[in-house]
Amino acid sequence: xxxxxxxxxxxxxxxxxxxxxxxxxxxxxxxxxxxxxxxxxxxxxxxxxxxxxxxxxxxxxxxxxxxxxxxxxxxxxxxxxxxxxxxxxxxxxxxxxxxxxxxxxxxxxxxxxxxx
Amino acid sequence: xxxxxxxxxxxxxxxxxxxxxxxxxxxxxxxxxxxxxxxxxxxxxxxxxxxxxxxxxxxxxxxxxxxxxxxxxxxxxxxxxxxxxxxxxxxxxxxxxxxxxxxxxxxxxxxxx
Numbered sequence: 001x002x003x004x005x006x007x008x009x010x011x012x013x014x015x016x017x018x019x020x021x022x023x024x025x026x027x028x029x030x031x032x033x034x035x036x037x038x039x040x041x042x043x044x045x046x047x048x049x050x051x052x053x054x055x056x057x058x059x060x061x062x063x064x065x066x067x068x069x070x071x072x073x074x075x076x077x078x079x080x081x082x083x084x085x086x087x088x089x090x091x092x093x094x095x096x097x098x099x100x101x102x103x104x105x106x107x108x109x110x111x112x113x114x115x116x
Numbered sequence: 117x118x119x120x121x122x123x124x125x126x127x128x129x130x131x132x133x134x135x136x137x138x139x140x141x142x143x144x145x146x147x148x149x150x151x152x153x154x155x156x157x158x159x160x161x162x163x164x165x166x167x168x169x170x171x172x173x174x175x176x177x178x179x180x181x182x183x184x185x186x187x188x189x190x191x192x193x194x195x196x197x198x199x200x201x202x203x204x205x206x207x208x209x210x211x212x213x214x215x216x217x218x219x220x221x222x223x224x225x226x227x228x229x
């Protein structure tokens with residue numbers, strides 16, 4: 001069975017600085033998706049970025065980028081120029097490309113604080 | 117275009133009562149997923165439904181929990197005879213197709229007293 005591990009329960013970053021959140025996963029599959037979701041205090045789950053395993057190029061979305069290391073099964077999220085609005089829980093998630101088609105497997109999350 | 121709508125946002129039930137959680141997917145979406153989030157935990161998959169069909173219920177507890185997505189109306193997650201351990205946030209997500217991006221609702225926080 002696939003697992004997702006986020007080893008940093010909490011992280012803190014100074015406004016305008018850069019922070020990296022770690023995520024590792026375990027799978028025997030070769031084709032899958034990886035995601036980072038943001039959950040602010042409102043509890044809404046917001047998709048931040050996604051990566052398809054067959055793509056070697058790291059995904060980027062504005063200030064958010066990932067470092068995808070398929071062999072190491074590592075998928076870290078880098079937030080550049082951190083803003084106060086980035087403060088939230090961040091969840092890493094895995095989904096098989098086939099199978100049940102939608103079954104996301106989540107890590108336990110990292111709580112990010114942004115200091116003004 | 118309204119997003120995924122869940123209601124109620126908060127639900128309090130006494131032990132032994134029934135809880136009904138509703139989820140209206142985004143317009144045009146026919147795939148619905150339910151997840152449960154316990155305190156200090158990530159979301160855990162419960163069930164995947166299409167209209168009138170349960171596709172995958174591998175994450176559903178064997179007893180007291182059921183889900184449906186009728187031809188008309190919202191998807192319903194039903195918990196019978198609730199216990200304190202059922203207290204959690206329950207999230208619904210919907211997608212246009214099975215492999216398309218899933219959009220989440222704001223969740224229902226169930227508290228069992």
